[in-house]
Amino acid sequence: MSRWAKYLGLAIPLLGIMSPWHIVNAAALPLVGGLIYGYLAEKRRHVALSPAAALVPVALVLLYYALTNAARLARFLEIFPIFALLWVLFWVVFFTMGATAGYILRHRPVKS
Amino acid sequence: MIRWISLVIVLVAVFAMSLIPPYFFRLADPFQGPMKAVSRPPPPAPLENYVLVIKADSEKEAMYKLGYAHAYYRFFQMDVMRRVVQGRLSELLGEAALDTDIYFRTRGLYIAAEKTWAYIKERYPQFADLLEEYTRGVNDFLASNPPIVEYLILGKRPEPWSPVDSIAIGKLIAWSLSGGEDDLYLKELVDALGPEFLKIALVRADNTPILPQKASFSPLGSNNWVISPGLTATGKPILANDPHLSLSAPPIWIFQKVETPGYTVMGVAFPGVPVVVIGTNGYVAWGFTNTGVDVIDYYYYVWSGDRYYYNGTWLEAQRRVEKFRVCDLNNNCAVRSIDVLETMHGPVVDFRGQRYAMRWLGNNVTLEAIALYMMNRARNLTEFLNGLRYFATPSQNTVYADRYGVVAYFASGYYPIRDGGYLPFNGSRGEGEWRRLVWLPDVLRYINPPYLATANNKVADANIYLQWRWADRYRHDRITELIAQKIAGGKISASDVMDIQRDVVDISCRDAKALLRLYGGVAGKKLLEELDGWDCAMAPSSLTAARYAMFVYTLQKLSWERFNVSITFVPFEVTLASIGRGLIDRAIVEKAAEEALKINSPWGSIHKYNIQHVLSSVFPSLSYRSVEAPGDWFTVNVAPGFAVSHGPSVRFIVAFGDGIYMMLPGGPDGDPLSPLYDAMYIPWVRGEYVKVG
Numbered sequence: 001m002s003r004w005a006k007y008l009g010l011a012i013p014l015l016g017i018m019s020p021w022h023i024v025n026a027a028a029l030p031l032v033g034g035l036i037y038g039y040l041a042e043k044r045r046h047v048a049l050s051p052a053a054a055l056v057p058v059a060l061v062l063l064y065y066a067l068t069n070a071a072r073l074a075r076f077l078e079i080f081p082i083f084a085l086l087w088v089l090f091w092v093v094f095f096t097m098g099a100t101a102g103y104i105l106r107h108r109p110v111k112s
Numbered sequence: 113m114i115r116w117i118s119l120v121i122v123l124v125a126v127f128a129m130s131l132i133p134p135y136f137f138r139l140a141d142p143f144q145g146p147m148k149a150v151s152r153p154p155p156p157a158p159l160e161n162y163v164l165v166i167k168a169d170s171e172k173e174a175m176y177k178l179g180y181a182h183a184y185y186r187f188f189q190m191d192v193m194r195r196v197v198q199g200r201l202s203e204l205l206g207e208a209a210l211d212t213d214i215y216f217r218t219r220g221l222y223i224a225a226e227k228t229w230a231y232i233k234e235r236y237p238q239f240a241d242l243l244e245e246y247t248r249g250v251n252d253f254l255a256s257n258p259p260i261v262e263y264l265i266l267g268k269r270p271e272p273w274s275p276v277d278s279i280a281i282g283k284l285i286a287w288s289l290s291g292g293e294d295d296l297y298l299k300e301l302v303d304a305l306g307p308e309f310l311k312i313a314l315v316r317a318d319n320t321p322i323l324p325q326k327a328s329f330s331p332l333g334s335n336n337w338v339i340s341p342g343l344t345a346t347g348k349p350i351l352a353n354d355p356h357l358s359l360s361a362p363p364i365w366i367f368q369k370v371e372t373p374g375y376t377v378m379g380v381a382f383p384g385v386p387v388v389v390i391g392t393n394g395y396v397a398w399g400f401t402n403t404g405v406d407v408i409d410y411y412y413y414v415w416s417g418d419r420y421y422y423n424g425t426w427l428e429a430q431r432r433v434e435k436f437r438v439c440d441l442n443n444n445c446a447v448r449s450i451d452v453l454e455t456m457h458g459p460v461v462d463f464r465g466q467r468y469a470m471r472w473l474g475n476n477v478t479l480e481a482i483a484l485y486m487m488n489r490a491r492n493l494t495e496f497l498n499g500l501r502y503f504a505t506p507s508q509n510t511v512y513a514d515r516y517g518v519v520a521y522f523a524s525g526y527y528p529i530r531d532g533g534y535l536p537f538n539g540s541r542g543e544g545e546w547r548r549l550v551w552l553p554d555v556l557r558y559i560n561p562p563y564l565a566t567a568n569n570k571v572a573d574a575n576i577y578l579q580w581r582w583a584d585r586y587r588h589d590r591i592t593e594l595i596a597q598k599i600a601g602g603k604i605s606a607s608d609v610m611d612i613q614r615d616v617v618d619i620s621c622r623d624a625k626a627l628l629r630l631y632g633g634v635a636g637k638k639l640l641e642e643l644d645g646w647d648c649a650m651a652p653s654s655l656t657a658a659r660y661a662m663f664v665y666t667l668q669k670l671s672w673e674r675f676n677v678s679i680t681f682v683p684f685e686v687t688l689a690s691i692g693r694g695l696i697d698r699a700i701v702e703k704a705a706e707e708a709l710k711i712n713s714p715w716g717s718i719h720k721y722n723i724q725h726v727l728s729s730v731f732p733s734l735s736y737r738s739v740e741a742p743g744d745w746f747t748v749n750v751a752p753g754f755a756v757s758h759g760p761s762v763r764f765i766v767a768f769g770d771g772i773y774m775m776l777p778g779g780p781d782g783d784p785l786s787p788l789y790d791a792m793y794i795p796w797v798r799g800e801y802v803k804v805g
Contacts, residue, residue: 020144022137027129035122061142065150072150075785076261079733083147086140097125104118 006046009037009099013057013091030054030091034098039106041099050099054092135441138267149261149785156253157181162780162792163378163804164368174372175242178386179249179273182366186383186782187253187270188262189362190281192726193384194273197221197280202438203445204268205726210438210448217434218452220459221287224475225280231477232279239482243275246386261784262727267443273384281384282481286474289402289506294581295410296463297677299535304675305695312689313580314534318623319570319685320585320592322509322521327555327572334401334760335613335748337565337591338511338519345603346769349513352609353390353399354760356568356750361725361736362782362789365389365762367774367804377488378772378805380762383782387484390764392805395491396514397766401566403523404579405507405552407473409530411457411539412466420455423542429453429460457539468536471546473528478504493518493559500524500553507552509566515768521564523556523571527578534580563599565591567748584684586620586746593619594748606767613763614799615748621648621660623688631691633702635709639663650747652716652740661715661744663708665754667691670700680745680752716740721797722755723777725784734784736793749799763801772805 012033016025034054038047046053065073077084129137138145157166157177164181168174182190195201199217201209216222233240250273263270302310334355341348357364365380368388379391390399413420418429432452439445453460457469479502486499496512500522507525512518528546537544556571558564568583591612598608625643628636639659646656668679671687682690690696711718721741725734741759743751751759765773777796781788792802 016141016143022141022144023129023134025143026137026140026145027125027132031122031125065147068151071787072152072785075787075789076147076150079784080146080731083139083145086136087142087145087147090137090140094125097121101118101121101125104121105115 003042006037006040006042009033009035009040009102010053010056012036013054013095014060026087026090027094030057030094031098033057034095034100035102035105036098037095038099038102038104041103044103047099047103050096051092053099054095055088058088058091133442135267139265144264146261146264148259149264149783150259152259152783152785153256155181156184159185159780159788161802161804162367162776162788164366164780166368166370168370168372171242171372171374172245174370175245175386176249176252178368178370179246179251180253181249182383182386183250183253183273184258185780186362186366187250187258188260188726189782190250190273190277190384191270193281193284193382194277197225197284199434199436202436204266204439206440207438210436213436214434214450217436218450218459218461219287219470219472220452220454220475221283222276222280224477225276225283228279228283228477228479229276232479232482236479236482239485240275242485243278243386243481246278247273247275265727265731267441278385279481281382283474285382286478286480286506287472290408290472290474291404291406291581292408293410293463294406294681295408295534295536296468297681298580300464300677301672301675301682302535305690308693309690309695310534312693312695313682313686314577316570316683316685316689318585319582320589321570321572322523322564322566322588323556323558323572325572327574335565335567335587335591335750336399336401336509336511337563337595337612338513338521338561339563339595339604339609340519340560341517343563343599343604344767345605346767348515348768348770349517349519350604350606350609350765350767351392351397351399351511351513351519352613352765353401353511354613354763355390355400355402356759357761359721359723359757359759359761359777361723361728361734361778362780363761363776363778365776366780367762367776369804375489380764380774380776385481387481388488389484390762391488392766392772393488393490394515396487396493396496396512397768398487398496398513399511399764400508400524402568403507403509403525403571404568404582405523405525405527405571406533406577406579407505407507407525407528409457409471409528409533409544409546410463410468410536411455411471411544412468412536413455413540415467418453421540422456423540427456429455455539469539473505473526473549476504480504492516493520497522497553501551509568509571511564511566513766513768519560519564521558521561521566522553525552526550527552529576533577563592563595565595567591581683584620584746586618587748587750590615590617590619590748606765606770606773609765609767610763610773610799610801612748613760613765616650616743617648618650618660618744618746619648620664620684620746621646623685624660624663627688627691627701628705631698631701632705635702635705639705639708650715650742650744650751652719652742653714655712655714657715657744658711658713658718659708661719661754662711663704664745666704666707667700670703671696684746716742719744719751719754720756721751721759722757723793724757736778736790739794739797741797760796763796763799765801771803773801773803775801
């Protein structure tokens with residue numbers, strides 16, 4: 001499988017745009033995305049980097065809203081920073097948990 | 113084994129999801145949570161110079177577009193207002209709103225709105241059609257599933273609008289301007305201080321009625337004024353109005369201009385109600401302040417269970433069961449219910465353990481919406497009065513000016529003729545029955561005064577009881593004083609009128625100085641020396657202004673707090689008279705002076721605007737920022753208290769032959785993510801204006 005396949009996992013949280021369920025969008029999809037990412041990761045380093053990797057879909061969502069209306073996005077972040085932080089925290093935590101579980105599930109020997 | 117560990121991690125994650133309260137996921141959801149509000153669709157109608165502009169080929173089209181635009185810019189505010197009247201706010205905001213719900217549901221305002229709508233549909237079908245078009249506009253907007261940030265935070269979906277909701281908002285405004293439980297609080301004070309206090313309250317020695325002549329009935333915090341053409345720079349009349357209401361984010365008004373083939377009208381409207389309340393159509397202009405005329409009465413009875421004694425017979429009170437859904441942040445709702453009794457006089461309310469039936473003019477079918485609709489279209493005084501005739505309550509000091517040079521004043525509304533009305537009646541004895549209603553403009557009017565100002569002060573000396581809680585005369589007297597000064601210097605312009613609306617001189621200082629001279633003692637003498645060198649301007653930079661405000665505040669507090677009434681409930685003039693007559697211990701004057709002298713920071717550092725959004729307690733950043741507030745309780749540019757949440761809800765000037773000027777305390781757009789959310793706030797604080805016509 002291509003070494004790029006694991007990055008499919010980063011796209012999974014973005015599927016939330018089609019889902020009406022908050023728990024799915026805020027937690028379940030990042031968890032599944034992390035599972036895929038971790039399962040397909042070849043090196044433990046990739047799993048260690050999963051919190052940072054989770055920020056990639058975060059950045060894509062922010063980019064989407066910035067392109068939609070940058071001024072409103074800036075106002076949102078100014079007025080409701082707590083919501084944005086909560087969102088990022090959830091995505092990072094659940095993605096990382098998923099990535100760790102996925103990596104262990106595949107149980108391959110560690111490569112440095 | 114290691115695969116089990118991965119399973120455990122996944123299970124821990126799922127377990128964590130089940131432990132976290134669901135609303136956290138809602139708030140953190142970037143697609144269906146509050147962040148979705150970033151992707152708001154473009155506006156249906158533009159805001160030109162902060163004015164909502166609606167252009168239409170017919171009145172029906174205008175109403176539809178107006179409904180859509182009101183909802184686009186202000187739907188959450190509209191919803192909160194209708195829910196207040198419905199007594200359904202706790203469905204939206206939870207337990208904290210339940211007391212408000214019980215208060216309004218008990219008083220039956222929404223029931224009155226439903227009756228009014230049924231009446232309008234039957235008797236005024238053309239107007240009903242227009243209101244239905246407006247409603248269709250609101251609901252079409254809602255059907256587009258708009259991302260409104262407040263609902264996304266609360267996890268609720270907006271419910272459809274109804275024409276009754278529009279009428280209900282009118283009832284809410286009318287109630288808020290009708291005095292509420294004033295009679296019951298007055299009774300507490302009279303019980304404590306005796307009939308001498310009642311005499312002081314009802315007949316204040318120092319007052320300046322709006323109307324110079326005594327009004328004779330054959331059985332009657334805002335500013336407005338009109339200046340006749342002979343006194344203005346343009347040779348045409350000027351009308352000014354700054355109604356004082358609660359300040360909120362977004363503002364209670366939206367400024368709109370509606371252009372149809374038949375007429376164009378502009379001015380302020382309540383979001384949720386299509387008609388302009390204060391405005392102009394190029395032919396006529398009008399403005400309102402509250403008269404405070406007493407149209408609410410309370411009745412107590414001898415009770416036996418649900419039966420009450422009335423004029424020799426026992427009558428069965430009607431019972432209605434009111435159910436409330438109280439929802440938490442996760443939208444788990446509990447149902448509560450209360451029983452409300454109704455007597456022949458109205459709903460029974462509880463006030464400090466005593467049951468009273470409440471009779472309020474506004475709980476009948478009243479047609480203010482039709483009145484305003486006709487006034488919006490009026491082209492002269494006669495047509496204007498044809499509309500005003502439908503305006504039942506709240507009674508308003510109505511100033512009028514037209515392009516032909518006519519200026520006029522009317523105390524609008526209807527007034528129930530009865531014996532008394534300032535204290536609760538013994539309903540069992542049949543006291544306080546309303547004998548008939550009089551249309552106030554039949555008696556309380558003044559056509560073509562040279563100039564005339566109103567500031568919630570006494571309407572007129574009359575041969576019957578009309579009101580007792582009129583505002584202290586200071587704002588009124590200051591306005592007339594300034595107009596007279598301007599006239600002495602030449603002709604008056606719109607710019608002069610702006611100066612008057614911005615004025616922060618508190619002339620109550622003259623009365624306060626007299627009080628200090630008499631009863632101030634040592635501290636009073638020291639404060640008096642300072643006040644004597646002061647121009648009575650409540651400027652934010654002034655230390656003396658801060659000390660004066662503290663003196664007034666402490667005087668009110670020491671006088672009335674012990675009676676368990678709001679310290680601003682009793683007018684300052686009544687406080688002064690009560691101290692003067694010895695009903696209140698005169699030693700408090702020196703104590704108030706001592707408190708005042710302890711202040712060592714300028715007025716602006718302790719007197720700031722506090723303008724909040726409904727959700728501000730959870731999200732303070734939704735409030736407008738707190739800045740220094742000029743003025744005080746008694747200045748034309750009013751700013752009562754220390755955390756100021758009441759003031760000029762719009763500053764509006766129509767200078768025929770010159771232009772139309774306005775400023776709102778906030779922004780035209782109620783969406784907190786909009787750059788226009790607070791666009792006019794700081795210009796309003798500074799006393800600036802925009803020319804809108």
